[in-house]
Amino acid sequence: MxxxxxxxxxxxxxxxxxxxxxxxxxxxxxxxxxxxxxxxxxxxxxxxxxxxxxxxxxxxxxxxxxxxxxxxxxxxxxxSLLHGWLPLTIEIVAAVLLIVALVRLTRGWWLIRVPICLALGVIAAFVARTVMNNEGLASDPAPVTLWICVGATVGALALVVAGWPGARWWQRTAAVIAVPFALASTAVVLNQWVGYYPxxxxxxxxxxxxxxxxxxxxxxxxxxxxxxxxxxxxxxxxxxxxxxxxxxxxxxxxxxxxxxxxxxxxxxxxxxxxxxxxxxxxxxxxxxxxxxxxxxxxxxxxxxxxxxxxxxxxxxxxxxxxxxxxxxxxxxxxxxxxxxxxxxxxxxxxxxxxxxxxxxxxxxxxxxxxxxxxxxxxxxxxxxxxxxxxxxxxxxxxxxxxxxxxxxxxxxxxxxxxxxxxxxxxxxxxxxxxxxxxxxxxxxxxxxxxxxxxxxxxxxxxxxxxxxxxxxxxxxxxxxxxxxxxxxxxxxxxxxxxxxxxxxxxxxxxxxxxxxxxxxxxxxxxxxx
CATH class of the missing domain: 3.40.50.1820 (Alpha/Beta hydrolase fold, catalytic domain)
Known part of the structure; x- marks a missing residue:
């Protein structure tokens, strides 16, 4: 920073x-x-x-x-899209929605489905980082938060699919809305990185x-x-x-x-x-x-x-x-x-x-x-x-x-x-x-x-x-x-x-x-x- x-x-x-x-x-x-x-x-x-x-x-x-x-x-x-209340609000809302979508009490949910969603998010972040580095797309390495947001976006998509069966309406709603907010968080961090849109x-x-x-x-x-x-x-x-x-x-x-x-x-x-x-x-x-x-x-x-x-x-x-x-x-x-x-x-x-x-x-x-x-x-x-x-x-x-x-x-x-x-x-x-x-x-x-x-x-x-x-x-x-x-x-x-x-x-x-x-x-x- x-x-x-x-x-x-x-x-x-x-x-x-x-x-x-x-x-x-x-x-x-x-x-x-x-x-x-x-x-x-x-x-x-x-x-x-x-x-x-x-x-x-x-x-x-x-x-x-x-x-x-x-x-x-x-x-x-x-x-401002670089600092201040708007970028922070988008990221907080995305995090809250993901937490709400994760709230389940079943044993199989936490032992099987959640780890799979997390693994998919980690893999997506790793692949995105590797592609950017191998393609030489940036002179200045991206902040870690960018890869966290990329992983969160893919993880949110996985939560929608994995958590749909048996979920209550508010859990499904939170999971679906979390996807665009996680994607928006990725865009915000990317923009903060390069200062493209002030x-x-x-x-x-x-x-x-x-x-x-x-x-x-x-x-x-x-x-x-x-x-x-x-x-x-x-x-x-x-x-x-x-x-x-x-x-x-x-x-x-x-x-x-x-x-x-x-x-x-x-x-x-x-x-x-x-x-x-x-x-x-x-x-x-x-x-x-x-x-x-x-x-x-x-x-x-x-x-x-x-x-x-x-x-x-x-x-x-x-x-x-x-x-x-x-x-x-x-x-x-x-x-x-x-x-x-x-x-x-x-x-x-x-x-x-x-x-x-x-x-x-x-x-x-x-x-x-x-x-x-x-x-x-x-x-x-x-x-x-x-x-x-x-x-x-x-x-x-x-x-x-x-x-x-x-x-x-x-x-x-x-x-x-x-x-x-x-x-x-x-x-x-x-x-x-x-x-x-x-x-x-x-x-x-x-x-x-x-x-x-x-x-x-x-x-x-x-x-x-x-x-x-x-x-x-x-x-x-x-x-x-x-x-x-x-x-x-x-x-x-x-x-x-x-x-x-x-x-x-x-x-x-x-x-x-x-x-x-x-x-x-x-x-x-x-x-x-």
């Missing part, structure tokens, strides 16, 4: 220099760790970007959020396909030219699949107020936004709830901000493509050959890699790194939020089979470490890794003055899973990628935060990185950002 103060530290890889530099506090290979607040490296775009006459000069490189800023603001609106209202909006905040139609854009709306707008787009053949869902573009100034759109830069393994293109808006932070940043900049492109990297909710080309679809081709040209032609984004960034969360973080190192002709900036070492769908053998149809050479073509080593020196490319570290990570608690993210109210965040593997699975991956990247000329920084693998962390990481990304893209950054 994510409670108390969240400790953050910065790593900066020093490259392959023949001898490792060591900090007195902590160092991993060639990546020194700094335990005080520090600036993100000064952005250095390859192409000079003219500053508009009305804009002020960019301030010094943006810092991490101050201790007075709560980056998780906005997740407490509506009836509230009842956000879940209802997503499940009923309600409009996104500030959403309008493409046809309405022409009538807004020459205006300066208070907030930007989100428009649904169809980028087609002519180049990739990738069947995708509706994607979205956020246009800041500055895009509407003048008779023709200004040449604003763009940020490709990629979600997690189980996703919809609108997840950054619905589950991440980033628009209040985007609106605040845009207002501080007099309406100027990057265009945000919310893409479909999967084609369906549970199709884990890892943004590669393979049996699950040519996702990489879709993002680079369908989306990028479409956005450039429709919204006036310059065909310049210095004007494009990729931000991704979880699987999307892996995609952000991979797309940038594979296509430096398209992207010069990336933010990898809790991504992996490379595209993965289990073990290496499983990944080769599942993602590439058994083609081992395709694995190498999409492996970022292999790609960087083969590419050689990059020019003008920079990346920011925002990753999670468990409380026991060596060195996190050592040294002098630490930078602390603010104390976060538990009612506003997802729980996250058990943090036992995040150390090597995320931070360790970032260290290896950053080390190889620095050796090949990529300017990279690692920002680690103690917390859970949830959408709330993803949103906070995006919010804190937005000023840096904007500066990298050549936009003036508001002094208040």
């Amino acid at each position: 994510v409670t108390g103060a969240h400790t953050a530290v910065h790593h900066a890889c020093t490259g392959l220099s023949g001898s490792s530099q060591r900090s007195s506090r902590y160092a991993v290979d060639n990546c020194a760790v700094f335990t005080a607040p520090m600036d993100v490296p000064t952005p250095a775009p390859t192409t000079p970007v003219p500053t508009p006459a009305t804009a002020v000069a960019p301030p010094p490189p943006p810092r991490l959020p101050s201790a007075k800023l709560n980056p998780y603001n906005g997740f407490h609106h509506g009836t 509230s009842v209202q956000s879940a209802w909006s997503a499940l009923t396909a309600g409009p996104l905040p500030h959403q309008t139609d493409m046809d309405a854009l022409a009538g807004m030219r020459g205006t300066h709306p208070a907030d930007g707008v989100i428009v649904p787009i169809d980028t087609g699949d002519d180049a990739s053949g990738f069947k995708h869902r509706t994607e979205y573009v956020y246009l800041p107020p500055a895009w509407f100034a003048g008779p023709t759109p200004p040449a604003l830069p763009a940020v490709m936004m990629i979600g997690g393994e189980f996703n919809t293109p609108a997840d950054w808006v619905r589950s991440g709830q980033i628009m209040p932070a985007v609106d605040k940043f845009t207002a501080a900049g007099n309406g100027t901000a990057p265009i945000l492109v919310f893409v479909d990297s999967s084609g369906s909710f549970n199709n884990d493509t890892e943004c590669v080309n393979g049996p699950r679809g040519a996702a990489a081709d879709h993002l680079t050959k369908d989306v990028v040209p479409y956005v450039e032609s429709k919204f006036g984004v310059p065909a310049d890699p210095a004007k494009w960034a990729v931000v991704g969360w979880s699987m999307g973080g892996t995609c952000a790194t991979d797309l940038t190192v594979m296509h430096p002709d398209l992207f010069h900036t990336f933010v990898d939020i809790a991504g992996d070492l490379g595209p993965t769908a289990g073990t290496k053998a499983q990944t080769v089979s599942r993602l590439y149809g058994g083609d081992a050479t395709a694995y190498d073509r999409f492996d970022p470490l292999t790609v960087m080593a083969a590419h050689g020196p990059y020019s003008g490319v920079a990346g920011l890794f925002d990753d999670l570290t468990p409380p026991h990570r060596p060195g996190n608690g050592k040294g002098g003055n630490h930078f602390h993210l603010p104390v976060v109210d538990e009612n506003r965040i997802g729980v996250g899973g058990q943090d036992g593997v995040m150390d090597t699975g995320e931070v360790g991956a970032a260290e290896k990628l950053c080390e190889q990247g620095r050796a090949d000329g990529i300017d990279c920084t690692i920002h680690t935060t103690q917390g859970g693998h949830t959408w709330q962390f993803a949103a906070a990481a995006f919010t804190s990185s937005l000023p840096w990304v904007s500066a990298r893209l050549g936009l003036p950054v508001p002094a208040s950002a």
